[in-house]
Each structure stands twice: as structure tokens, then as C-alpha cells.
Amino acid sequence: MDPQNTEPKVLLSRAKTFRLHTGNLVNRSRMKKKCPCSTSEELRDCIQATMTDWVSMKKADFPDVLDCSLPEATDAITPEEREELKVSGQSLFMYSSSRLSSPACQTLAVSQLDSVIIAPPPPLEADQSLAHLQPAWEQLEALVRSQKIAAIGTSDLDKDLLEQLYNWAQVKPSSNQVNLASCCVMPPDLTAFAKEFDIQLLTHSDPKELMSAETFLEAMRDGAQDQSIADWRLEWVLRYSVIVKSRGIFKSKGYLVSAKRVEP
Structure with missing residues (x-):
């Protein structure tokens, strides 16, 4: 096999970690022309389109961490x-x-x-608990201490759970997102607690499950044109934005996706 023309399915079968970067969606014209109906649909389209372009590139090695990104689609910040x-x-x-x-x-x-807001993995049961949040929060705290992140926030915590997290955490949450679908008006007790401890309340409209395991695999299969892809599991998705402070406009935005190959 020519090492300069390695097939994507061979790379995917050998790598242990898969990282995908959609590039700057503000400037990318090859996405579907229609406006996505939801964040979930946008993410699926992004993964498929990035995979489609990536498989056409020549690959020369077999890394453990497979980088699925397009250099010309990334706007680095000077x-x-x-x-x-x-x-x-x-x-x-x-x-x-x-x-x-x-x-x-x-x-x-x-x-x-400048900031990261975390949406922890869905709990196995209906109710979240502090114990469920702690592992992910401790990892974010480590990134704050290493100065990789300046401020960290949470998503969809009610007043009681936000208070528990605040009292336990070494690095306190600076913000908490509330889903517009779950409440039209901020709960008074949450508002009062946030005001007392200087926690910014934000809103979002993301679905509870941004992307299912099967939808992720489907996007990979469609992009790589390889229906045999089945042994990859999502680890995390980061939706990022770069905003010009003085003008309040997006310079860039996109997604970073990380997946792990499931060993047989």
C-alpha cells in the first residue's frame, strides 16, 4: 500500500483517538446551503462535510491521535x-x-x-447530583489552575444543585445557563442566589442530547463513504466562538469533536 495515499478506513482502524475540527463556520461555504434547523443538525452537517473533505487528502502515517481537520479552514488568532x-x-x-x-x-x-461552559454527561437516572458533576468540574478546575481557561460555568443547574456545586468547588462557577425550553422566566430562587454570589445567568436553546451515538457514526460513515465504521464513541464536543469585543460580531465559530475507538 502506498503510504502517501492511505485509505481513511485504515487510519480509523488503527488510531485510538479521533479529533475533528470543523474550521471557521463563518467563512466556510461548502456547508449545506440551507440553514440548519437546530444545533444538532448543524453539528451533524459539519462532521459529514469535514470528513468528506478530509478523506480526499493524502495521509502519510498512522498516528494514535487522528487529526481530521483542514488547515485552510482554521483561522488562527495572532x-x-x-x-x-x-x-x-x-x-x-x-x-x-x-x-x-x-x-x-x-x-x-x-x-x-476566556471561558468554558460545561454540559456534563447525562445522568443514568432522571436527577442530577453533585457527585455526578464533580469529576468533570475537577478537570475544568485543573485547566483553570494551569491557566488554559480563565472562567468556568455550568449548564441547566437548578438553585439547589448550583448552591451545592458553589459550596464544594475550589474554582467557583462564574455562570449558569438555563434552557429556554424549560422555563420562560428565570426561577426567583435561582436569580436571587446568582445575584448574591455574582453568578451570571445565561440562556440557551440546545437539546438535552446534542448528538446521539448513532447520529455521530452516521455522519462519519456518510462523510468517509464507509458504512463499516462502527467502533468509535463520542467523548466530547466543544462549540467555540471568537467575538470581536468592540463590535460584538463573530470573527469565527466552530466545533471541536473528540471520539475514542472502542477496543474489540
Whole structure:
């Protein structure tokens, strides 16, 4: 086999970790022309389109961490413009308790993200608990201590759970997102607690499950044109944004996706 023309399915069968970067969606014209109906649909389209372009590129080695990204689609941030920009992980969707890293810093060529809001993996039972949140939060705290992230926040916590997290955490949550679908008006007790402890309340409209395991595999299969892909499991999805502070407009936005190959 020609090592300069290695088939994607061979790379996918040998790598242990898969990282995908959609590139800057503000400038990417090859996405579907129609406007996606939801974040979930946008993410699926992004994965499929990135995979489609990536499989056409020549690959020369067999890395453990497979980088599915397109250099020309990434807008790196120069040191000169960093002070004028707010670089945020708008939502970090966790699918497992896997170890977090700071790939956005490397991808966007910045030393630190201004903020990251985490959506922990869905609990096995209906109700969340502090014990369910702690592993992911401790990893974020480590990234704050290493100065990879300046501030960290949470998503969809009610007043009681937010208070438990605040009292337990070494690095306190700076914000909490509330789903617009679950409440039209902020709960008074949550509002009062957030005001007392200087926690910013934000809103979002993301679905409870951003992407199912099967939808992720389907997007990979369609993009790679390989229906045999089946042994990859989502670890996390980071939706990031880069905003020009003085103008309030997006310079770039996109997704970073991490998956782990399931050993037979």
C-alpha cells in the first residue's frame, strides 16, 4: 500500500483517538446551503462535510491521535489581535468521564480561553447530583489552575444543585445557563442566589442530547463513504466562538469533536 495515499478506513482502524475540527463556520461555504434547523443538525452537517473533505487528502502515517481537520479552514488568532477578541467555549458537551484537554487553545493558537461552559454527561437516572458533576468540574478546575481557561460555568443547574456545586468547588462557577425550553422566566430562587454570589445567568436553546451515538457514526460513515465504521464513541464536543469585543460580531465559530475507538 502506498503510504502517501492511505485509505481513511485504515487510519480509523488503527488510531485510538479521533479529533475533528470543523474550521471557521463563518467563512466556510461548502456547508449545506440551507440553514440548519437546530444545533444538532448543524453539528451533524459539519462532521459529514469535514470528513468528506478530509478523506480526499493524502495521509502519510498512522498516528494514535487522528487529526481530521483542514488547515485552510482554521483561522488562527495572532498575538496582536488577541486582546481585542473574546475566545469562549460556549458549550462543552460531555459524553463520558474521559480526560479533558485544551485542544481549542492549540487549534486557535491562543494560550487561554476566556471561558468554558460545561454540559456534563447525562445522568443514568432522571436527577442530577453533585457527585455526578464533580469529576468533570475537577478537570475544568485543573485547566483553570494551569491557566488554559480563565472562567468556568455550568449548564441547566437548578438553585439547589448550583448552591451545592458553589459550596464544594475550589474554582467557583462564574455562570449558569438555563434552557429556554424549560422555563420562560428565570426561577426567583435561582436569580436571587446568582445575584448574591455574582453568578451570571445565561440562556440557551440546545437539546438535552446534542448528538446521539448513532447520529455521530452516521455522519462519519456518510462523510468517509464507509458504512463499516462502527467502533468509535463520542467523548466530547466543544462549540467555540471568537467575538470581536468592540463590535460584538463573530470573527469565527466552530466545533471541536473528540471520539475514542472502542477496543474489540
